[in-house]
Amino acid sequence: MREIWVMVGNDLRQRVRDKSVFIFSLLVPLSLMGVLNLTFGGFGLDSVELKPATVVASNEDGGPLGGALLNALDSLEIMDVTVRSAPAAEVQQEAQNSGADLGLVIPAGFTTAVTSDQAVSVQVVEGDRQRIETDVLVSVVDGLLGQLGAGAVAAMAGESAGLILALFAAVAAAAAMVIGSIFDNDAAASGVGVGLGLVLAGLGGSMVPAEFFSETLQTVSHATPHRWAYDAFAVVQRHDGGLADILPQLGILAAMAAALLALGALLLQRSLNRAL
Structure with missing residues (x-):
């Protein structure tokens, strides 16, 4: 066993003496990351001022993922979102008549459907105000649902x-x-x-x-x-x-x-x- 460790030590010393190892394993990746950051780092929603938005939601799911979806909306960094609870039968009326930007109904069994790789259906109702905030919220909900489904499959x-x-x-x-x-x-x-x-x-x-x-x-x-x-x-x-x-x-x-x-x-x- 001692001979094996001697061979490993000799090989490591040879690698360390070769300066190209540091160039291609450290300097080149870091430089590439810097270039990509400078190239694409300026694109996003940072330059768009989003106004506060309201989501009327009904969570009928007994598992943790329904609440996690609403918590993710409530804690968005790109805009101030207020999530207001309402019965499922009243979500559509509330979203369209109370000035809310979005209505959301999370059905029973949502967590079970996501974790078992079944089809997930969430009712989304757009408010009566046509604002960019509504479009952003719909995109965020679609993205979160995609991440939850992909996460279950990936797991x-x-x-x-x-x-x-x-x-x-x-x-x-x-x-x-x-x-x-x-x-x-x-x-x-x-x-x-x-x-x-x-x-x-x-x-x-x-x-x-x-x-x-x-x-x-x-x-x-x-x-x-x-x-x-x-x-x-x-x-x-x-x-x-x-x-x-x-x-x-x-x-x-x-x-x-x-x-x-x-x-x-x-x-x-x-x-x-x-x-x-």
Whole structure:
């Protein structure tokens, strides 16, 4: 184990001595962020003076997301919004006759529908005053509903995507151990690693969608970890699949990682014995 830490320390010292690492990892990204901020930072609603607005709302949802939606409206930074409660049957009349800018009815089961990825329907009634504040409020409500729906979908897909990435990273790390143990020269190992990675990525569908491959190439591509990760992501993104739906792909990636790790450990031990 001590020999491994010595190798890691030597590699880190070589990287630190290379000044280009700091240029491309720190200076270039920071400079790009500054340019983008100067280019796009001046656009927005800061230059528009929005007047205070009133929202008449009825929250029939028993869960937390209905209240969160109203709280988000009440705490908008771009304009002063007052949220006034009213019964659902009176929201439309209140919005159109009391000078309010917007009426909102959040139905029962709103939280359940959002968290279970079902269709969400919220009644929106525009007030009798045609003002830019009304348009802004409608846009904000649409955006909040989109964020809530996307957040629920992302939360469900996030666990599956995280496992896919973790197992793929394990395969990549184990493969790097194998390559690094075979070659004594770090430049040769880097070149082989980059070249092999590009070839496997192309065969696995990371450059061209695997659906465009011929039947023979489809079969060959399944020898790469990229293809199994590709298939797993396709199930999650295109078919709203869950963890149970991608267990076969995850199993293959785990088996590849275990096999390469065992081979890499064996080759590394032999390499260290030769060096000693």
